[in-house]
Amino acid sequence: MSNALPTEFSALVAEGDQTAVRLEHRRIGADFLPAGDVTIQVEYSSANFKDALAITPGGGVVREYPMIPGIDLAGTVVDSASDRFPVGTKVLAHGYTIGTGTHGGYSEYARVPEGWVVPLEGLDSKEAMAIGTAGFTAAMSVQAIQRHGITPSDGPILVTGASGGVGSVSVDLLAGLGYEVVASTGKKDATEFLTGLGAAEVIGRMPEDPDEKIKALGKSRWAAGVDSTGGRGLAYLLSTLNYGGIVAASGLTGGTSLPTTVMPFILRGVTLKGIDSVQLGIDARRELWHRIGTDLRPRHLDALTTEHAVADVEAVLKSISDGTHTARSVIRVRGGFSA
Secondary structure, three states: OOOOOOEEEEEEEEEOOOEEEEEEEEEEEEOOOOOOOEEEEEEEEEHHHHHHHOOOOOOOOOOOOOOOOOOOOEEEEEEEEOOOOOOOEEEEOOOOEEOOOOOOOOEEEEEEEEEEEOOOOOOOOHHHHHHHHHHHHHHHOOOOOOOOOOHHHOOEEOOOOOOOOOHHHHHHHHOOOOOOOOEEEOOHHOOOOOOOOOOEEEOOOOOOOOOOOOOOOOOOEEEEEEEOOOOHHHHHHHOOOEEEEEOOOOOOOOOOOOOOOOOOHHHOOOEEEEOOOOOOOOHHHHHHHHHHHHOOOOOOHHHHEEEEEEHHHHHHHHHHHHEEEEEEEEEOOOOOOOO
């Protein structure tokens, strides 16, 4: 049993190549969607750094244009070949090749394999996308710190890029679990926002002097870290971890190089844990989303989130690209094309 899709529906389609990309509002049919077991009427998506890259010439994430961006989506199943996800089931999907190699969430309907679908538990569609890929990455980072055995009594945790999507949700989650969180950000006007999420202290980017040479081993300061910047910031964090500490690293906004040495690893026994939400297996993905809907639920979703119609998403993605974006932007797809 299924609900028939309309003959035509709206989508934002990125067209172009490595030299120029444009985002167009189009009316498309079901035959434009890829093959898959589960067709979803999309209610919400979100705006992420990878979505911004998808519409950036030379962004390096889209395999081939045309492409419907939107690396995550949430809504209701309207057509299904899956016993697990019958018509009417509330679901979300993100990661794998959604929005980069397979048409994504900036469309009124999306179609994906059953093995990419997560049931919504304890969250509605808007809440799920307020968390979205960035929030899920933050939850993966927090889970890695917990599994490493770091407890609130071990000392402060540094969160870099704290005003961004991954960083802000990490601050919220860690503070809610009782950790002392120090939030590092280059945005001077973000202090009130971050302390409202639970940060005990807000500091600037580290190291503060962009020309400062990072020591092989600095003074021990942090029990753990969540890093979404890479580059010099990650090198600094590794060099100032306490003995046996861990950094959960997921980003590269500060660069792809890592100017560090083996010293923190062989003299302080620190761990650099890479966090990848794209290829994470579906069982682990579903298990963590269950936690996000229960014991690992962000406490300040309203404060973390602004809502935008999908018709306005290009401006939101530009703010992510130019570094002025803060926290999370949930994208209203159902009813959002006429905004």
